Amino acid sequence: MSFLIELKVPDIGNVSDVEVAEVLIQPGDVIELDQTIVIMESDKATMDLPASAAGTVEEVMVKVGDTVSEGSLIATVRASTEEIARPAKETPEASQEKPEAGETAAQPEEQQAAAKAVQKPQPAAAPPSPPAAGRVSTKAHASPAVRRFARELGVDIGKIEQGSGNKGRILKDDVKKFVKQVMSAGGVSGGGIPAIPAVDFSQFGDIEEKPLSKIKRLTGQGMSRVWLNLPMVTQHGEADITEMEAFRKSLSQQQGTEGKKITPLAFIIKALLAAMRQYPQFNASLSADGDKLILKKYYNIGIAVDTPNGLVVPVIKDADQKSIIGLVDAMAELSAKARQGILLPADMQGGCMTISSLGGIGGTAFTPIVNAPEVAILGVSRAAMKPVWNGQEFEPRLMLPLDLTYDHRVIDGADGARFVVAIAEYLGDIRRLLL
Ligand code: CAO
Numbered sequence: 001m002s003f004l005i006e007l008k009v010p011d012i013g014n015v016s017d018v019e020v021a022e023v024l025i026q027p028g029d030v031i032e033l034d035q036t037i038v039i040m041e042s043d044k045a046t047m048d049l050p051a052s053a054a055g056t057v058e059e060v061m062v063k064v065g066d067t068v069s070e071g072s073l074i075a076t077v078r079a080s081t082e083e084i085a086r087p088a089k090e091t092p093e094a095s096q097e098k099p100e101a102g103e104t105a106a107q108p109e110e111q112q113a114a115a116k117a118v119q120k121p122q123p124a125a126a127p128p129s130p131p132a133a134g135r136v137s138t139k140a141h142a143s144p145a146v147r148r149f150a151r152e153l154g155v156d157i158g159k160i161e162q163g164s165g166n167k168g169r170i171l172k173d174d175v176k177k178f179v180k181q182v183m184s185a186g187g188v189s190g191g192g193i194p195a196i197p198a199v200d201f202s203q204f205g206d207i208e209e210k211p212l213s214k215i216k217r218l219t220g221q222g223m224s225r226v227w228l229n230l231p232m233v234t235q236h237g238e239a240d241i242t243e244m245e246a247f248r249k250s251l252s253q254q255q256g257t258e259g260k261k262i263t264p265l266a267f268i269i270k271a272l273l274a275a276m277r278q279y280p281q282f283n284a285s286l287s288a289d290g291d292k293l294i295l296k297k298y299y300n301i302g303i304a305v306d307t308p309n310g311l312v313v314p315v316i317k318d319a320d321q322k323s324i325i326g327l328v329d330a331m332a333e334l335s336a337k338a339r340q341g342i343l344l345p346a347d348m349q350g351g352c353m354t355i356s357s358l359g360g361i362g363g364t365a366f367t368p369i370v371n372a373p374e375v376a377i378l379g380v381s382r383a384a385m386k387p388v389w390n391g392q393e394f395e396p397r398l399m400l401p402l403d404l405t406y407d408h409r410v411i412d413g414a415d416g417a418r419f420v421v422a423i424a425e426y427l428g429d430i431r432r433l434l435l
Helices: 081-085 110-119 144-152 172-184 214-229 242-251 264-278 324-340 413-428 430-434
Strands: 002-008 018-023 036-041 046-050 055-060 073-080 232-240 284-286 293-295 301-303 305-307 310-312 353-357 376-380 384-389 394-407
Touching: 002 055, 036 073, 073 081, 144 172, 214 310, 232 413, 242 264, 242 394, 242 413, 242 430, 264 301, 264 324, 264 353, 264 376, 264 413, 264 430, 301 324, 305 324, 376 413, 394 413, 413 430
Parallel strands: 301 353, 353 376
Antiparallel strands: 002 073, 018 036, 036 046, 055 073, 232 394, 284 293, 305 310, 376 394, 384 394
16 A cells, blocks of 8 residues: 655745755655755755655656745655655665565554654654665755855866765865866866877887976966966057167167167067056956956066076066166176076066067067966067058058057956057157156
8 A cells, every 4th residue: 555645845944935956856766764855055054855754756846946935845755554654763774675674663553654754744863874776866965165166166066976974965075076086087187178188109200208397397387377267368569669779779879888788678668667557457467366456556577588498587676667778787687597597586576567579589470478467468579661651652660569468357458459559659759758
């Protein structure tokens, strides 16, 4: 003989309209008395709803996202007289699956037990009992805080089969363990992106293996981190440096500049500083939580320097306090230290914005990678004579290519374009730098 028993939400205090976060049963599941069938989530807590009767689930009335209150019908369960008579503390082995494991305690009045189950479902008081394998839903659950933690890490909590907490509850440590397992399982790079497969190149011809320098390895990690974290856009522009170059070349004849190599870079730093003063959002960093923009009141400029061991970025401190010659001296000192490999960590810290100048080498444009947590980097390519329309005719002008890559979370496209235009204007007429 069997009975159809309704499983309802019991008295849950003064809380109503609680959201169903997880439904752990489906029609056909054989469930134990006190087994968690639904997890409900209010703003403040997660509540497990234990089955008030054992049996076979016939119908489930709720789904994830529904709201329920005291008395809401969750599911119906078909229970045999044996199941109804079984006391709550009976071991799981005593289920229908394995009657030989024990049904010794099935003494109470069957109808009384059935009535108890229907009228007053009780939260589980006994210690959790593992469900019978293969028959009972074993889906684990977690608190809102752990769910949030998993979401932040991009972990689908449903993929964690069993938690180590009470009743298989998933704990923070389980989420961390899951992430570690996935990372070390191979085939997945640090960013969760499929790794580039290893290839034995010797099958195609002779090869030589050369270990990367420490600088190159660190630069590689840093570049990958920035590439994966920042949405970057590169704005291209051009500055007419015809007059600036005439002035720069004349400087070598000036007193006090003998022996100094005054390259366009010193002027580019000056123009960059002026543009940063005009657009302070470029002299800034995003806070680690991404909620705030930290505006800097100091002006330290990083210069990418190519060395035999790889790329390093020494920083000219308080660049805004320096003259053109002061900048030339600072660059000479730092790039010499960089190439001798004697830069100290302090020489490479505290940058506000970086310049990557390939002008001495060549090329017409490139897309530098932001030296995060800075928000932009200025790339400079080689100046070239170009015919420029002056309103009446084409005129030969020395044009300097500028490439500004910026973090699009902080800088809008329009600001990026304005910034490049501003630099070009300062370089086009360096008298503006005095304003
Ligand atoms: N257009 C035309 N000529 C330029 C120029 C430009 N934009 N920039 C430099 N030059 C000229 C210089 O005037 C110099 O000419 P002379 O030999 O006639 O004096 C010559 O090119 C070589 O300049 P330089 O490169 O030695 O000096 P610099 O001040 O321009 O640059 C430094 C210094 C340290 C930035 C540079 O040597 C360097 O290492 N650049 C590589 C940076 C790099 O690797 N960036 C990649 C980063 S990836 O994001």
